[in-house]
Amino acid sequence: MEKCCSWIVDDIVAFQEYYSTTRKFRRVAADFEIPDCSVRHIWVLWRCGNKSKMVPPLCRVDGRDMPNRKQPKRLSDLRYLMTKIENNATSKNLLRGGQSIEETIKVFLDCAESVSVDATTKHSRKRRRGQLSWSTIGKLLRKKHKTS
DSSP states (O other): OOOSSHHHHHOGGGGOOEEOTTOOEESSOTTOOOOOOOHHHHHHHHHHOBTTTTBOOGGGOOGGGOSSSHHHHHHHHHHHHHHHHHHHHHHTTOOOTTOOHHHHHHHHHHHGGGGOOOSBOTTSOBOOGGGOOHHHHHHHHHHHHHHO
């Protein structure tokens, strides 16, 4: 079983820096965008990255690494959501470095309740929680945090 984060240490080319038009070093490519996907998928990208697409774990990426003005805000929203999961996983003593993708998914499944949202909207409509993107869940959790 391959460790998902070990490729960063093993393959120095995988952690190469990209140049942007401003001549600054970036950890991601100039056309990189944080994907709008499920919370489970973004958790794997957050902890493990994507070796085939040369994307480091997003937890190591900074707002200054982002190629455009919209992406640092999305990274901040992502960090808010991922911190909730990480805090829950840390309290359960589940987080370690160098976990495989399967182990990372298992950690998420054990901590998914930390990012759960209500099953109904404020207008009493049923919410399809399995189909919500991470950005929508992040917005709902921030709104819930402000009102409580």
